[in-house]
Amino acid sequence: MNNGKYIVIAISLAVFFTSIFNKCVAQGEGNSHNEEVVRNVIVDSEESLDESDAVLEEESFNAGEMIMEHIDDSHEWHLWGKGSSSVSVPLPIIIYHQDNGFSVFMSSNFHHGHTAYNGYRLLTEHFLHHHEIDPNDYPHDMVVAVTADGKLDKASTLKIWDFSITKNVAALLTSVFLLMWIFISIAKTYNKRVGQAPTGMQSFMEPIIMFIRDDIAKPSIGDKYEKFMPYLLTLFFFIWINNVMGLIPLIPGGTNLTGNIAIPIVLAFFTFVLTTINGNAHYWKHIFAMPGVPKPILLILTPLEVAGIFIKPIVLVIRLFANITAGHIVMLVFFSLIFIFGETSAAAGYGVSVASVAFTVFLTFLELLVGIIQAYVFTLLSAIYFGMATAGGDH
Amino acid sequence: MSLITPDIGLLFWMVVSFGIVLFILKKFAWKPILDSVKEREDSIEEALAQAGKAKEELEKLQANNEDLLKQAREERDLIIKEAREAKDNMIHEAKSKAKEEADKILVSARETIESEKLSAVAELKSQVAVLSIEIAEKILRDELSAEDKQKKLVNNLLEDVNLN
Numbered sequence: 148m149n150n151g152k153y154i155v156i157a158i159s160l161a162v163f164f165t166s167i168f169n170k171c172v173a174q175g176e177g178n179s180h181n182e183e184v185v186r187n188v189i190v191d192s193e194e195s196l197d198e199s200d201a202v203l204e205e206e207s208f209n210a211g212e213m214i215m216e217h218i219d220d221s222h223e224w225h226l227w228g229k230g231s232s233s234v235s236v237p238l239p240i241i242i243y244h245q246d247n248g249f250s251v252f253m254s255s256n257f258h259h260g261h262t263a264y265n266g267y268r269l270l271t272e273h274f275l276h277h278h279e280i281d282p283n284d285y286p287h288d289m290v291v292a293v294t295a296d297g298k299l300d301k302a303s304t305l306k307i308w309d310f311s312i313t314k315n316v317a318a319l320l321t322s323v324f325l326l327m328w329i330f331i332s333i334a335k336t337y338n339k340r341v342g343q344a345p346t347g348m349q350s351f352m353e354p355i356i357m358f359i360r361d362d363i364a365k366p367s368i369g370d371k372y373e374k375f376m377p378y379l380l381t382l383f384f385f386i387w388i389n390n391v392m393g394l395i396p397l398i399p400g401g402t403n404l405t406g407n408i409a410i411p412i413v414l415a416f417f418t419f420v421l422t423t424i425n426g427n428a429h430y431w432k433h434i435f436a437m438p439g440v441p442k443p444i445l446l447i448l449t450p451l452e453v454a455g456i457f458i459k460p461i462v463l464v465i466r467l468f469a470n471i472t473a474g475h476i477v478m479l480v481f482f483s484l485i486f487i488f489g490e491t492s493a494a495a496g497y498g499v500s501v502a503s504v505a506f507t508v509f510l511t512f513l514e515l516l517v518g519i520i521q522a523y524v525f526t527l528l529s530a531i532y533f534g535m536a537t538a539g540g541d542h
Numbered sequence: 543m544s545l546i547t548p549d550i551g552l553l554f555w556m557v558v559s560f561g562i563v564l565f566i567l568k569k570f571a572w573k574p575i576l577d578s579v580k581e582r583e584d585s586i587e588e589a590l591a592q593a594g595k596a597k598e599e600l601e602k603l604q605a606n607n608e609d610l611l612k613q614a615r616e617e618r619d620l621i622i623k624e625a626r627e628a629k630d631n632m633i634h635e636a637k638s639k640a641k642e643e644a645d646k647i648l649v650s651a652r653e654t655i656e657s658e659k660l661s662a663v664a665e666l667k668s669q670v671a672v673l674s675i676e677i678a679e680k681i682l683r684d685e686l687s688a689e690d691k692q693k694k695l696v697n698n699l700l701e702d703v704n705l706n
Binding site for chain 1: 545546547549550551552553554555556557559560562563565566567568570571573574575576578579581582585598623
């Protein structure tokens with residue numbers, strides 16, 4: 148099969164483009180704000196930073212901050228508590244520095260961003276605040292290089308490639324192992340029970356696999372559907388399992404993985420690459436010179452069609468990202484209500500909690516539905532794009 | 543770690559792990575699953591087709607049987623009819639033959655009777671002649687035993703003889 152070749156091409160292309168893209172963004176951000184940052188850096192000791200932390204810990208509950216922290220990625224798996232008293236699962240930090248090479252250590256060495264380690268530091272709100280750095284240039288929880296006296300080393304920071312096993316990467320790896328374990332064991336059952344009726348997990352998954360084959364792949368792609376089945380099945384179950392894992396509020400669930408833009412970007416990129424590679428003459432002809440359309444109209448139509456090649460995967464990205472992130476935000480908002488009311492009076496907090504929990508339960512069911520619908524939509528649209536790319540000249 | 547800027551680390555891990563998952567699942571999960579499902583579907587389809595074929599064959603066989611039965615019945619009727627005809631013929635033939643024979647016997651019997659009668663009559667006639675002669679002899683002897691009678695007779699006879 149040629150699919151193996153395509154996957155290798157896809158992976159290398161994806162890595163190449165995204166790395167270029169990310170570096171450009173980082174470079175652009177760094178250059179435009181360098182002077183400003185230099186002016187604002189204030190030399191300070193570690194102790195004074197910790198003191199300011201202690202003051203900030205007393206601050207009232209900030210729903211927006213809490214929600215953003217939950218839907219964002221992080222270098223440690225936060226469980227509870229705030230600031231220096233917070234409890235979290237440490238995760239491995241893997242940093243490649245263009246000058247200093249690789250360094251691998253646990254995020255617990257950062258002490259929630261209170262101390263530097265190996266010349267690196269985890270950015271916190273307090274550090275940014277203290278050094279008067281614009282948080283838009285250096286987002287919260289970023290790993291940055293610091294100088295010996297504790298200041299931000301901007302030039303060195305630009306040379307950092309952060310491949311850390313963050314919260315999202317850990318969740319990703321978990322779900323990936325879960326996915327492989329589930330389906331390889333199901334495949335084994337199939338091999339063991341040849342020609343027999345499905346049982347257990349097999350009988351749960353088989354209708355879904357059949358649905359993807361008979362109701363997504365076959366009608367959308369046509370005769371050549373078999374070639375795309377492994378990708379479509381992996382896509383569907385990957386999105387679904389991650390959407391569901393995101394709803395489980397226990398480790399290793401509860402992360403906003405499919406709502407992190409990197410995940411839909413990679414998935415859509417795979418779809419884009421597979422569509423482009425498999426595009427036949429008929430497909431390209433319809434993009435660059437739609438048959439039966441007068442030449443002047445082609446001048447308008449062709450740019451639109453060419454833009455469409457890229458808009459299609461972009462739409463896939465936005466749909467999945469927005470749906471899942473929105474779901475997480477809405478649920479967290481309802482939980483935040485408990486604490487917002489709890490600050491005014493404990494009774495109000497308890498009172499609101501009943502409604503909040505009830506509503507969150509309802510939303511969880513809704514999100515379970517959204518999770519499977521988004522997986523379905525992503526898979527269906529990918530299949531339709533493959534179908535467009537491989538369709539014969541019927542009309 | 544901002545909302546709409548992808549992190550290079552996550553992108554990297556995602557590409558690597560999704561690629562690996564795609565490859566491993568394709569090889570060790572989707573291929574065996576899809577293959578065995580297809581195999582099962584094919585075998586079910588084949589079994590259904592075979593069942594249909596078997597049913598058709600059974601129907602054909604039944605129709606055949608019925609035909610055979612009908613044919614046998616017809617043959618039986620024919621045989622019975624023929625046998626009846628043969629029986630009738632035989633009886634008829636036997637009857638006519640017997641009659642013929644009887645006629646023949648009668649004719650020969652009649653002929654025999656006739657010839658026997660003729661011979662009997664002939665014998666009777668000769669017997670009667672012999673008897674008559676004997677009787678005549680006896681009478682003559684008796685009549686002519688005495689002298690006077692002889693004379694008388696000669697007289698009678700002479701009397702009858704006219705000397706004309």
